[in-house]
Amino acid sequence: MAEQPDGWESRGKQPTLFRRFNFERYGQTRDFVDALSALTEAQGVHPQNINFGSTYVNVTLDPNAAGLADADLAVRINALYHPAGV
Amino acid sequence: MAEQPDGWESRGKQPTLFRRFNFERYGQTRDFVDALSALTEAQGVHPQNINFGSTYVNVTLDPNAAGLADADLAVRINALYHPAGV
Numbered sequence: 001m002a003e004q005p006d007g008w009e010s011r012g013k014q015p016t017l018f019r020r021f022n023f024e025r026y027g028q029t030r031d032f033v034d035a036l037s038a039l040t041e042a043q044g045v046h047p048q049n050i051n052f053g054s055t056y057v058n059v060t061l062d063p064n065a066a067g068l069a070d071a072d073l074a075v076r077i078n079a080l081y082h083p084a085g086v
Numbered sequence: 087m088a089e090q091p092d093g094w095e096s097r098g099k100q101p102t103l104f105r106r107f108n109f110e111r112y113g114q115t116r117d118f119v120d121a122l123s124a125l126t127e128a129q130g131v132h133p134q135n136i137n138f139g140s141t142y143v144n145v146t147l148d149p150n151a152a153g154l155a156d157a158d159l160a161v162r163i164n165a166l167y168h169p170a171g172v
Contacts, residue, residue, distance in 0.1 A: 026132055030123075037116070046112055051137040 014063035016048060017074050021057045021081050028083065032057055035080040045073060100149035102134060103160050107143045107167050114169065118143055121166040131159060 023029045033052055036059070040046045051058040059077060061070045109115045119138055122145070126132045137144040145163060147156045 030127075030132075033123075037119075041116075046116075046140065049137065049139045051135065053135045054132065 016063060017061040017070065019059055019074065019077075021059070021083070023055045023057075023083055026054045029053075029055055029057060032080060036077060039076060039080060040073075043073070043076075045070075102149060103147040103156065105145055105160065105163075107145070107169070109141045109143075109169055112140045115139075115141055115143060118166060122163060125162060125166060126159075129159070129162075131156075 021032060023032065029052060033050070036047075036050070036057070047059050048062040049058070049060040051060075061073055063070070107118060109118065115138060119136070122133075122136070122143070133145050134148040135144070135146040137146075147159055149156070
């Protein structure tokens, strides 16, 4: 909320970021979840929600401290995604 | 499907098992998710869905090979749950 005027606070819904990552096998899904966990732990943050099954991971990111969706984190998570990789 | 009569297959929805686990802090949630991951990997199985945020983990278990909800796995997951633990 650092960017709000003095004495004011943000109310109402703030934007989140959502992406679905698809995989061919559970092993790939598992590797992605593990990498995502390591990344967010290293950054001291965590997604608002992670929802995964055999071949998909849905990730929802909170708004950041400025009330904006955390695009930087989203880009870093994208970099972990290698669906066609070994 | 081992228990179906010869030549028959199960059709329609089979029962799943669902439980919500609540935690006080994200660190506890994270520890539970990690323990759940280690357990299912050791058993060579994985839940149909894991959905977690800061202070909760929702787990849905597939029907097992006999078409029944996998109560044994559910009991093992329960044993990982220590919401008041350090």
